[in-house]
Amino acid sequence: AACCAGGAQAPSRTYARFVRSYFQCEVRREGEPVAWFGVDANDCGYGECDLYNVDGIAYESVILHGLAILHRPNGGELKNNSIHLGFSRDGFHIARPTQPRTPFIATPKGVANSRGKRLRISNLQLAQGSPIISGDKLLFYFGYGGKEEAPHGHSIDDGPVRSHYFEATGLATLRRDGFASFSPHTGAVKGQLTTRTLVFGGGWLFVNVVLHPNGRLVVEVLDGSGKGSGSSGSGGSALPLCGYDWDSAGHVVGPVDSIRLKVPLWRNGAAIAALAGRRVRLRFHLVSGTLYSFWVSHTQNGSSGGYLGGGAFGSRSIVDE
Known part of the structure; x- marks a missing residue:
């Protein structure tokens, strides 16, 4: 037995194994907490x-x-x-x-x-x-x-x-907006990206993009109803809307490095504002460049109306306006 302060004897202790079991439902019941987030x-x-x-x-x-x-x-x-x-x-x-x-x-x-x-x-x-x-x-x-x-x-x-x-x-x-980007595959000069179905209310399309001296960006607008795109809705086989195809698009030519670049109108004055409220997809054709983000603005200066994180120097608002 161990000695305590002052010479007193500490009581001896006996240790034994202890096992506890429990049962758990296979399916979570209503009202029970769920796993939220963790490492994987x-x-x-x-x-x-x-x-x-x-x-x-x-x-x-x-x-x-x-x-x-x-x-x-x-x-x-x-x-x-x-x-x-x-x-x-x-x-x-x-x-x-x-x-x-x-x-x-x-x-x-x-x-x-x-x-x-x-x-x-x-x-x-x-x-x-x-x-x-x-x-x-x-x-x-x-x-x-x-x-x-x-x-x-x-x-x-x-x-x-x-x-x-x-x-x-x-x-x-x-x-800015540099969390992720789209570029042609390594060794390829040209790449193509088709968005999911979008519905917007603005009138001017803007991009955050870098184009090299031989770079080019072209935007087509596709129907977003799923016609001609298969069940996946990826738009891979869908045709561009009339007046919003490659031949009608205004091409952005490099060199360009801009976090807020307004995409030119399509020929015959076709504007993306005419498609506001309609289900569409956008198809970006990119040559020798990097696309970081895009948005449809309600203003010609390109304000997104989105939140500004912890704020922006020179702005008194919490949103981009």
């Missing part, structure tokens, strides 16, 4: 990481989610967190890219301070309110911490009192 096989195969934090902010027509994912091996102050992004339209069903899934902001390696000491950077977490719009850039502020590493690669002062631990604020920038 594309993150780490489930076993080497976990979800640490979820945020969300309205950006354009979606909710942009900042996700902190904790990886092995570090915990405590030196959490091995990286920043990922997700998107949803309801704040619940969060979509993320499949493989290869990489962090939006990863923990940097090989960083040194002003004294030339190597640093172990850790615990990256996106600041709520990111991104902030500055001209053609998105600003993502994030917090992080770190410690100096000893010459043998171990962090100095690994005890409970971390006198050498520091915290700081970082800034990452991204092209």
